[in-house]
Amino acid sequence: MSQAAERLRLLSGHLDRHAAVLRAAPTSTQTVTHSYPHRFRYSLDNSLLTPEQRQFYEENGFLLIKNLVTEDDVNKFRKAFERICLKEVSVPGLVVMRDVAIAKSEFVPDQKAVSKIQDFQEDPELFRYCTLPQILKYVECFTGPNIMAMHTMLINKPPDAGKKTSRHPMHQDLHYFPFRPVDRIVCSWTAMEKVTRQNGCLVVLPGTHHGTLLVHDYPEWEGGVNKMYHGVRDYDPNHPRVHLEMEKGDTVFFHPLLIHGSGMNQTEGFRKAISCHYASGDCYYIDVKGTTQENIANEVKEIAERRFDAGDISFQDSWAFRGRLVQGERVSM
Numbered sequence: 001m002s003q004a005a006e007r008l009r010l011l012s013g014h015l016d017r018h019a020a021v022l023r024a025a026p027t028s029t030q031t032v033t034h035s036y037p038h039r040f041r042y043s044l045d046n047s048l049l050t051p052e053q054r055q056f057y058e059e060n061g062f063l064l065i066k067n068l069v070t071e072d073d074v075n076k077f078r079k080a081f082e083r084i085c086l087k088e089v090s091v092p093g094l095v096v097m098r099d100v101a102i103a104k105s106e107f108v109p110d111q112k113a114v115s116k117i118q119d120f121q122e123d124p125e126l127f128r129y130c131t132l133p134q135i136l137k138y139v140e141c142f143t144g145p146n147i148m149a150m151h152t153m154l155i156n157k158p159p160d161a162g163k164k165t166s167r168h169p170m171h172q173d174l175h176y177f178p179f180r181p182v183d184r185i186v187c188s189w190t191a192m193e194k195v196t197r198q199n200g201c202l203v204v205l206p207g208t209h210h211g212t213l214l215v216h217d218y219p220e221w222e223g224g225v226n227k228m229y230h231g232v233r234d235y236d237p238n239h240p241r242v243h244l245e246m247e248k249g250d251t252v253f254f255h256p257l258l259i260h261g262s263g264m265n266q267t268e269g270f271r272k273a274i275s276c277h278y279a280s281g282d283c284y285y286i287d288v289k290g291t292t293q294e295n296i297a298n299e300v301k302e303i304a305e306r307r308f309d310a311g312d313i314s315f316q317d318s319w320a321f322r323g324r325l326v327q328g329e330r331v332s333m
């Protein structure tokens with residue numbers, strides 16, 4: 001195994017047989033780093049990442065940090081989620097989602113029915129995840145010192161109901177975001193328990209962040225697809241895949257163009273993870289009209305207008321409204 005491939009194996013924790021193919025660092029005309037012009041495009045220098053870690057993110061588009069969130073904090077987030085599911089608290093702006101396969105089944109007032117909550121920025125305990133200093137230190141390596149928490153999510157992937165609807169199709173998160181520049185956006189995703197291939201861990205296609213935003217739409221899955229779960233229409237099925245098996249508290253940071261998804265949950269338990277998408281406070285909104293993002297923009301707009309019973313909420317507004325400053329200055333977001 002080459003040195004680079006060995007590094008990939010060590011840092012990703014688990015590696016597909018075919019994933020040992022690594023790409024060379026891209027040569028780019030964009031210079032964003034101070035110390036190594038042209039060498040690093042996707043990361044900034046704040047003296048936290050080792051050169052190896054930076055190089056790994058540059059090449060692969062993700063970086064896994066083991067044991068970053070304490071057991072105690074994860075347990076507190078689990079409790080906060082439980083309280084929401086039991087309706088002991090109500091959180092303004094929160095979106096609760098049930099798996100499409102069980103959405104029409106009888107209502108059960110506990111977490112078993114909930115597959116995902118989004119937009120928990122008004123829940124102080126859950127939002128504390130987005131402000132954890134050890135997370136923000138890493139985030140800063142990608143966004144720079146001005147940091148906005150743009151999108152929050154707790155995923156409670158249910159045991160598959162037999163229709164494979166618990167899968168998340170392969171996608172690029174940028175599809176959902178009308179802001180740029182792309183390299184100043186990053187996701188942090190923390191396992192709230194051991195995640196394995198068996199319970200539907202993240203699956204990533206290393207290096208795909210070097211590409212462009214691809215066309216997304218609903219995959220043709222016989223058993224049904226969850227609302228807004230768009231997938232990349234065409235991706236190379238032979239591209240090496242890495243299954244990110246993680247322990248409770250392990251955290252992966254990944255680029256918004258990295259193609260990723262998650263498999264079926266073939267266990268009896270609910271697989272939990274908490275995540276936040278961050279962007280630099282210096283990012284700016286773009287108009288997605290006429291681009292591949294127009295389909296999701298229309299869906300989001302429709303849902304937002306229905307929820308708030310308002311006539312004209314733009315895709316950009318829906319994001320400006322969700323975003324919260326967590327460090328530095330909110331310059332243009």
Ligand SMILES: CCCCCCCCCC(=O)SCCNC(=O)CCNC(=O)[C@H](O)C(C)(C)COP(=O)(O)OP(=O)(O)OC[C@H]1O[C@@H](n2cnc3c(N)ncnc32)[C@H](O)[C@@H]1OP(=O)(O)O
Pocket residue numbers: 095096097098099100103104118151173176225226227228229230277300303
């Ligand atoms: C803005 C997104 C930003 C994401 C950015 C980061 C990347 C993230 C990648 C993703 O996670 S993409 C997936 C994100 N998914 C969403 O944002 C969906 C959020 N969920 C919702 O808005 C609601 O859960 C939903 C509108 C789907 C249903 O809420 P309701 O409170 O209206 O549910 P209700 O039980 O009243 O059901 C209304 C209808 O929706 C159907 N339904 C419920 N859950 C569903 C589901 N999961 N999928 C499809 N349809 C669903 C339900 O069967 C019913 O259909 P019928 O009218 O035909 O009877």
Ligand SMILES: Nc1ncnc2c1ncn2[C@@H]1O[C@H](COP(=O)(O)OP(=O)(O)OP(=O)(O)O)[C@@H](O)[C@H]1O
Pocket residue numbers: 167168169170197198203219231260261262263264
């Ligand atoms: N038909 C499909 N179209 C698009 N994406 C798919 C399809 N089937 C699976 N995926 C996606 O591929 C990824 C991995 O799928 P899956 O869970 O089947 O993993 P796997 O590599 O086959 O592992 P295992 O052998 O453990 O099942 C997930 O992101 C899943 O959503």
Ligand SMILES: O=C(O)CCC(=O)C(=O)O
Pocket residue numbers: 153155157168173202260261262273
């Ligand atoms: O299954 C997961 O936890 C990942 C979901 C995901 O990639 C997303 O919601 O954007």
Ligand SMILES: [Fe+2]
Pocket residue numbers: 171172173260
């Ligand atoms: Fe995603």
Ligand SMILES: [Mg+2]
Pocket residue numbers: 263
């Ligand atoms: Mg499979």
